[in-house]
Amino acid sequence: xxxxxxxxxxxxxxxxxxxxxxxxxxxxxxxxxxxxxxxxxxxxxxxxxxxxxxxxxxxxxxxxxxxxxxxxxxxxxxxxxxxxxxxxxxxxxxxxxxxxxxxx
Amino acid sequence: xxxxxxxxxxxxxxxxxxxxxxxxxxxxxxxxxxxxxxxxxxxxxxxxxxxxxxxxxxxxxxxxxxxxxxxxxxxxxxxxxxxxxxxxxxxxxxxxxxxxxxxx
DNA sequence: ATTACATTGTCCAAAATTTGGCAAGTCTAT
DNA sequence: ATAGACTTGCCAAATTTTGGACAATGTAAT
Numbered sequence: 001x002x003x004x005x006x007x008x009x010x011x012x013x014x015x016x017x018x019x020x021x022x023x024x025x026x027x028x029x030x031x032x033x034x035x036x037x038x039x040x041x042x043x044x045x046x047x048x049x050x051x052x053x054x055x056x057x058x059x060x061x062x063x064x065x066x067x068x069x070x071x072x073x074x075x076x077x078x079x080x081x082x083x084x085x086x087x088x089x090x091x092x093x094x095x096x097x098x099x100x101x102x103x104x
Numbered sequence: 105x106x107x108x109x110x111x112x113x114x115x116x117x118x119x120x121x122x123x124x125x126x127x128x129x130x131x132x133x134x135x136x137x138x139x140x141x142x143x144x145x146x147x148x149x150x151x152x153x154x155x156x157x158x159x160x161x162x163x164x165x166x167x168x169x170x171x172x173x174x175x176x177x178x179x180x181x182x183x184x185x186x187x188x189x190x191x192x193x194x195x196x197x198x199x200x201x202x203x204x205x206x207x208x
Numbered sequence: 209a210t211t212a213c214a215t216t217g218t219c220c221a222a223a224a225t226t227t228g229g230c231a232a233g234t235c236t237a238t
Numbered sequence: 239a240t241a242g243a244c245t246t247g248c249c250a251a252a253t254t255t256t257g258g259a260c261a262a263t264g265t266a267a268t
Contacts, residue, residue, distance in 0.1 A: 002194075018215070028258060033215055040256080059183050066187035070174050071194050079163050080195050083170035084188060090106075090175050091184050122244065132229060137245055144227080209268100216263070226253070233246065238239100 003064040004038040010054040011036075024053055041068070107168040108142040114158040115140075128157055145172070 001009075011021060022032035025046050034040040042050070047065045051058035074080035105113075115125060126136035129150050138144040146154070151169045155162035178184035 017213090019213095029214080030216070030259090031257070034217095037216080039216095043256095059186075062181070063183040063186040063190055066178055066181060066183065067190035067194065069177050070187060070191040073173050073177075074170055074191070074195065077166070077170060079167040079170065081192065082163075082167040083174060084192050084195070086167055086171035087174040087178075088185065088188050090171065091178065091188070121242095133243085134230085134245070135228065137243095141245085143246095147227095211268085212266090214263100214265080216261105218259105218261080220257105220259085222256080222258105224253105224255070227251080228249105229251105230249090231247090233244100235244080236242090238241085 001064065002038055003042070003061065003068045004036040006061070006064055007050060007054070008036045010056060014054065021050070021053060025049060038068070041065075105168065106142055107146070107165065107172045108140040110165070110168055111154060111158070112140045114160060118158065125154070125157060129153060142172070145169075 011018070018032045018036070019029045022029045025032065031040065035042050035046075042065065044065075047061050048058045051061045054061075070084075074083055077083065115122070122136045122140070123133045126133045129136065129146075135144065139146050146169065148169075151165050152162045155165045158165075174188075178187055181187065
């Protein structure tokens, strides 16, 4: 399920029109349509606003939104999964402290 | 291991100087230095050229290079791993055909 | 067929980001 | 102090992203 698809699904469940959500996000309807179809990407702030307007946890939409960007980078690559695993491993690494502490 | 770190490692193993590789990539030394330190990102083409110059499979460098870009997107996100899993699942999905075939 | 309304497609200019490169800087060894 | 390798900071050109106008298309009701 892509970000835009999910937005549309939620919007329709609530019986809202594109122009209503578009207005809440202070953009025009064509723009909102593009976001739903994945032709444009929403801004980070708009993800949170949409979560509120559509009554879902912002984490759900944020994860979909990020996933979409990640997917765009690797989608046509033979080493896609490989790259993903490397990135995941890096995420799991403890953060190296920048400065020494007394007991560090 | 980050892309730039790996480049530096390979370069030093071969006893090459930044300016030598920089020349091969048709960029100046500061630029190459920035790539090694991850301050700038190499272009896709340059990844393949570097693989050749450093005698490693291009897949290895390409995967590191992609991983770096993926990592940049999610690194500070609470839902990072979540987003990664969603993107991975999407990668594993069969591609939906655009047009019907006779036996499709 | 006509109206009313929702959605999608095309195109352009402003804004923002990325890029390449220069000049000057640090650091190490001599 | 000089030389060589590398790093840092800054700027302008180039590219990409963005917002939005406007036209085109789709859809349902009459």
